[in-house]
Amino acid sequence: PPLYKQRYQFIKDLVEKYKPKKVADLGCADCSLLWMLKFCSCIEVLAGLDICASVMKEKMHRLSPLPGDYLQPAERSLTVTLHHGSVAHKDPCMLGFDLVTCIELIEHLEESELKKFPEVVFGFMAPSIVVISTPNSEFNPLLPGVTLFRHADHKFEWNRVQFRSWALEAARCYGYSVEFTGVGHPPTGMENVGFCTQIGVFVRKYHQTRESAQSEKPTEAVHRMVFKAVY
Ligand code: SAM
Known part of the structure:
Protein backbone atom coordinates (compact mmCIF):
# COMPACT_ATOMS: atom_id res chain seq x y z
CA PRO A 1 0.00 0.00 0.00
CA PRO A 2 1.10 3.63 -0.54
CA LEU A 3 3.04 5.21 2.29
CA TYR A 4 0.27 7.57 3.46
CA LYS A 5 -2.05 4.57 3.88
CA GLN A 6 0.62 2.78 5.92
CA ARG A 7 0.84 5.84 8.19
CA TYR A 8 -2.94 5.96 8.65
CA GLN A 9 -3.04 2.21 9.29
CA PHE A 10 -0.34 2.64 11.93
CA ILE A 11 -2.60 5.14 13.74
CA LYS A 12 -5.64 2.90 13.34
CA ASP A 13 -3.74 -0.01 14.91
CA LEU A 14 -2.67 2.24 17.79
CA VAL A 15 -6.30 3.29 18.35
CA GLU A 16 -7.35 -0.37 18.42
CA LYS A 17 -4.60 -1.04 20.97
CA TYR A 18 -5.09 1.89 23.38
CA LYS A 19 -8.82 2.60 22.78
CA PRO A 20 -8.68 6.39 23.26
CA LYS A 21 -12.04 8.15 23.55
CA LYS A 22 -10.85 11.57 22.42
CA VAL A 23 -8.49 11.95 19.48
CA ALA A 24 -7.08 15.15 17.94
CA ASP A 25 -5.29 15.22 14.59
CA LEU A 26 -2.98 18.23 14.19
CA LYS A 38 -14.69 7.90 12.65
CA PHE A 39 -15.25 4.19 12.09
CA CYS A 40 -13.34 3.28 15.27
CA SER A 41 -16.08 2.51 17.77
CA CYS A 42 -14.09 3.51 20.88
CA ILE A 43 -13.83 7.15 19.76
CA GLU A 44 -16.38 9.65 21.08
CA VAL A 45 -14.66 12.91 20.25
CA LEU A 46 -12.63 13.60 17.10
CA ALA A 47 -11.05 16.97 16.36
CA GLY A 48 -8.92 18.27 13.53
CA LEU A 49 -6.70 21.35 13.43
CA ASP A 50 -5.03 22.93 10.41
CA ILE A 51 -3.58 26.31 9.57
CA CYS A 52 -5.04 26.08 6.06
CA ALA A 53 -8.83 26.43 6.19
CA SER A 54 -9.36 25.77 2.49
CA ALA A 74 -25.27 3.99 17.57
CA GLU A 75 -24.45 2.80 21.05
CA ARG A 76 -21.90 5.55 21.33
CA SER A 77 -22.11 9.25 20.65
CA LEU A 78 -19.56 10.83 18.33
CA THR A 79 -18.74 14.51 17.95
CA VAL A 80 -16.43 15.64 15.16
CA THR A 81 -15.09 19.20 15.04
CA LEU A 82 -12.63 21.02 12.80
CA HIS A 83 -10.64 24.02 13.94
CA HIS A 84 -8.72 26.60 11.97
CA GLY A 85 -5.50 27.61 13.73
CA SER A 86 -1.84 26.90 14.35
CA VAL A 87 -0.17 24.25 16.51
CA ALA A 88 2.05 27.07 17.76
CA HIS A 89 -0.90 28.53 19.72
CA LYS A 90 -2.70 27.27 22.83
CA ASP A 91 -6.48 27.12 22.69
CA PRO A 92 -8.82 25.53 25.27
CA CYS A 93 -10.60 23.60 22.47
CA THR A 101 -1.57 12.60 16.12
CA CYS A 102 0.84 14.77 14.11
CA ILE A 103 1.37 13.01 10.80
CA GLU A 104 3.89 14.66 8.45
CA LEU A 105 3.36 17.98 10.21
CA ILE A 106 6.54 19.10 11.99
CA GLU A 107 8.66 19.37 8.83
CA HIS A 108 6.19 22.03 7.62
CA LEU A 109 6.71 24.25 10.66
CA GLU A 110 8.77 27.44 10.61
CA GLU A 111 11.58 27.54 13.14
CA SER A 112 9.56 29.78 15.49
CA GLU A 113 6.53 27.44 15.29
CA LEU A 114 8.64 24.33 15.87
CA LYS A 115 10.07 25.97 18.98
CA LYS A 116 6.59 26.48 20.46
CA PHE A 117 5.24 23.09 19.37
CA PRO A 118 6.47 20.92 22.33
CA GLU A 119 5.04 23.31 24.93
CA VAL A 120 1.66 23.38 23.16
CA VAL A 121 1.37 19.63 22.50
CA PHE A 122 3.17 18.02 25.46
CA GLY A 123 2.94 20.83 28.02
CA PHE A 124 -0.51 22.30 27.38
CA MET A 125 -2.55 19.57 25.65
CA ALA A 126 -0.70 16.87 27.63
CA PRO A 127 -2.54 13.82 26.22
CA SER A 128 -1.65 10.27 27.34
CA ILE A 129 -0.23 9.50 23.89
CA VAL A 130 1.31 11.62 21.13
CA VAL A 131 2.33 10.22 17.75
CA ILE A 132 4.66 12.22 15.51
CA SER A 133 5.74 11.14 12.04
CA THR A 134 8.25 12.86 9.76
CA PRO A 135 10.41 11.90 6.75
CA ASN A 136 13.68 10.06 7.42
CA SER A 137 16.21 11.93 5.27
CA GLU A 138 18.53 8.90 5.18
CA PHE A 139 15.96 7.21 2.91
CA ASN A 140 15.97 10.07 0.35
CA PRO A 141 18.74 8.71 -1.92
CA LEU A 142 16.42 5.74 -2.59
CA LEU A 143 13.61 8.02 -3.80
CA PRO A 144 13.80 8.92 -7.49
CA GLY A 145 14.02 12.63 -8.24
CA VAL A 146 14.48 13.85 -4.67
CA THR A 147 17.28 16.38 -4.54
CA LEU A 148 17.05 18.39 -1.31
CA PHE A 149 13.63 17.68 0.27
CA ARG A 150 10.70 15.44 -0.65
CA HIS A 151 8.34 18.45 -0.88
CA ALA A 152 8.97 22.09 -1.64
CA ASP A 153 7.07 23.16 1.51
CA HIS A 154 9.33 21.17 3.88
CA LYS A 155 11.38 23.45 6.11
CA PHE A 156 13.73 20.57 7.04
CA GLU A 157 14.03 16.79 6.84
CA TRP A 158 15.79 15.02 9.67
CA ASN A 159 17.89 11.87 9.80
CA ARG A 160 17.22 9.38 12.58
CA VAL A 161 19.73 10.90 15.01
CA GLN A 162 18.26 14.40 14.57
CA PHE A 163 14.67 13.22 15.11
CA ARG A 164 15.67 11.10 18.10
CA SER A 165 17.51 13.88 19.86
CA TRP A 166 14.65 16.37 19.32
CA ALA A 167 12.07 13.81 20.48
CA LEU A 168 14.05 12.65 23.51
CA GLU A 169 14.54 16.24 24.64
CA ALA A 170 10.80 17.00 24.34
CA ALA A 171 9.96 13.75 26.16
CA ARG A 172 12.41 14.54 28.96
CA CYS A 173 11.11 18.11 29.40
CA TYR A 174 7.43 17.15 29.63
CA GLY A 175 7.49 13.75 31.37
CA TYR A 176 6.96 11.38 28.45
CA SER A 177 8.71 8.21 27.35
CA VAL A 178 9.22 7.78 23.61
CA GLU A 179 9.72 4.78 21.34
CA PHE A 180 10.85 4.96 17.74
CA THR A 181 9.53 3.01 14.80
CA GLY A 182 8.40 3.78 11.25
CA VAL A 183 6.66 2.67 8.08
CA GLY A 184 7.99 2.03 4.59
CA HIS A 185 10.66 -0.67 4.72
CA PRO A 186 13.90 -0.16 2.80
CA PRO A 187 14.69 -2.65 0.01
CA THR A 188 16.71 -5.78 0.80
CA GLY A 189 20.35 -4.97 1.27
CA MET A 190 19.61 -1.32 2.15
CA GLU A 211 -9.97 18.36 35.64
CA SER A 212 -6.58 19.23 37.10
CA ALA A 213 -5.12 19.55 33.63
CA GLN A 214 -7.76 22.03 32.51
CA SER A 215 -8.26 24.13 35.61
CA GLU A 216 -4.59 25.08 35.72
CA LYS A 217 -4.74 26.37 32.18
CA PRO A 218 -7.05 29.30 31.62
CA THR A 219 -6.42 30.44 28.07
CA GLU A 220 -8.30 32.54 25.59
CA ALA A 221 -9.73 31.00 22.46
CA VAL A 222 -7.68 31.72 19.33
CA HIS A 223 -8.74 28.91 16.96
CA ARG A 224 -11.92 29.20 14.93
CA MET A 225 -14.31 26.25 14.69
CA VAL A 226 -15.20 25.66 11.04
CA PHE A 227 -17.18 22.42 11.27
CA LYS A 228 -19.14 20.41 13.81
CA ALA A 229 -21.07 17.16 13.42
CA VAL A 230 -22.84 15.28 16.19
CA TYR A 231 -23.81 11.66 15.67
N1 SAM B 1 -1.55 14.97 8.36
C1 SAM B 1 -1.97 14.92 6.98
C2 SAM B 1 -1.60 13.61 6.34
O1 SAM B 1 -0.77 12.90 6.88
O2 SAM B 1 -2.18 13.27 5.31
C3 SAM B 1 -1.44 16.07 6.14
C4 SAM B 1 -0.03 16.44 6.28
S1 SAM B 1 0.39 17.85 5.24
C5 SAM B 1 1.84 17.25 4.50
C6 SAM B 1 0.85 19.08 6.44
C7 SAM B 1 -0.32 19.88 6.94
O3 SAM B 1 0.10 20.68 8.05
C8 SAM B 1 -0.89 20.84 5.90
O4 SAM B 1 -2.27 20.62 5.75
C9 SAM B 1 -0.60 22.22 6.49
O5 SAM B 1 -1.59 23.18 6.18
C10 SAM B 1 -0.54 21.92 7.98
N2 SAM B 1 0.20 22.91 8.78
C11 SAM B 1 1.35 23.54 8.47
N3 SAM B 1 1.72 24.37 9.46
C12 SAM B 1 0.78 24.27 10.43
C13 SAM B 1 0.59 24.90 11.69
N4 SAM B 1 1.45 25.81 12.16
N5 SAM B 1 -0.49 24.56 12.43
C14 SAM B 1 -1.38 23.65 11.95
N6 SAM B 1 -1.26 23.03 10.77
C15 SAM B 1 -0.20 23.34 10.00
Missing part, protein backbone atom coordinates in the same frame (compact mmCIF):
# COMPACT_ATOMS: atom_id res chain seq x y z
CA GLY A 27 -2.26 19.30 10.63
CA CYS A 28 -5.28 17.27 9.51
CA ALA A 29 -5.22 18.69 5.93
CA ASP A 30 -8.16 17.21 3.95
CA CYS A 31 -9.33 15.17 6.98
CA SER A 32 -8.56 11.76 5.44
CA LEU A 33 -7.23 10.33 8.71
CA LEU A 34 -10.18 11.73 10.69
CA TRP A 35 -12.54 10.17 8.18
CA MET A 36 -10.89 6.76 8.72
CA LEU A 37 -10.97 7.15 12.49
CA VAL A 55 -7.67 22.34 2.46
CA MET A 56 -9.61 21.37 5.58
CA LYS A 57 -12.93 22.39 4.01
CA GLU A 58 -12.32 20.54 0.71
CA LYS A 59 -13.81 17.24 1.80
CA MET A 60 -15.03 17.98 5.33
CA HIS A 61 -18.60 17.04 4.50
CA ARG A 62 -17.49 13.42 4.43
CA LEU A 63 -17.37 13.80 8.20
CA SER A 64 -21.11 14.51 8.40
CA PRO A 65 -23.42 11.71 9.48
CA LEU A 66 -25.13 9.78 6.70
CA PRO A 67 -28.90 9.20 6.84
CA GLY A 68 -28.22 5.64 8.04
CA ASP A 69 -26.34 6.96 11.05
CA TYR A 70 -29.62 8.44 12.31
CA LEU A 71 -31.80 5.46 11.39
CA GLN A 72 -29.53 3.11 13.31
CA PRO A 73 -28.79 4.98 16.51
CA MET A 94 -7.45 21.47 22.24
CA LEU A 95 -7.62 20.25 25.87
CA GLY A 96 -8.83 16.91 27.18
CA PHE A 97 -7.59 14.58 24.41
CA ASP A 98 -6.28 11.06 25.05
CA LEU A 99 -4.40 10.69 21.76
CA VAL A 100 -2.87 13.43 19.60
CA GLU A 191 18.25 -1.95 5.65
CA ASN A 192 20.83 0.41 7.15
CA VAL A 193 18.93 3.52 5.94
CA GLY A 194 15.92 2.80 8.15
CA PHE A 195 12.22 3.42 7.48
CA CYS A 196 11.03 5.87 4.83
CA THR A 197 8.79 7.59 7.42
CA GLN A 198 10.09 7.77 10.98
CA ILE A 199 7.59 7.70 13.83
CA GLY A 200 7.89 8.55 17.53
CA VAL A 201 5.24 7.24 19.93
CA PHE A 202 5.25 9.27 23.16
CA VAL A 203 3.50 7.99 26.29
CA ARG A 204 2.93 10.27 29.28
CA LYS A 205 4.64 8.93 32.39
CA TYR A 206 2.40 10.35 35.06
CA HIS A 207 -1.32 10.17 35.52
CA GLN A 208 -3.11 13.48 35.19
CA THR A 209 -6.82 13.97 35.74
CA ARG A 210 -8.63 15.91 33.04
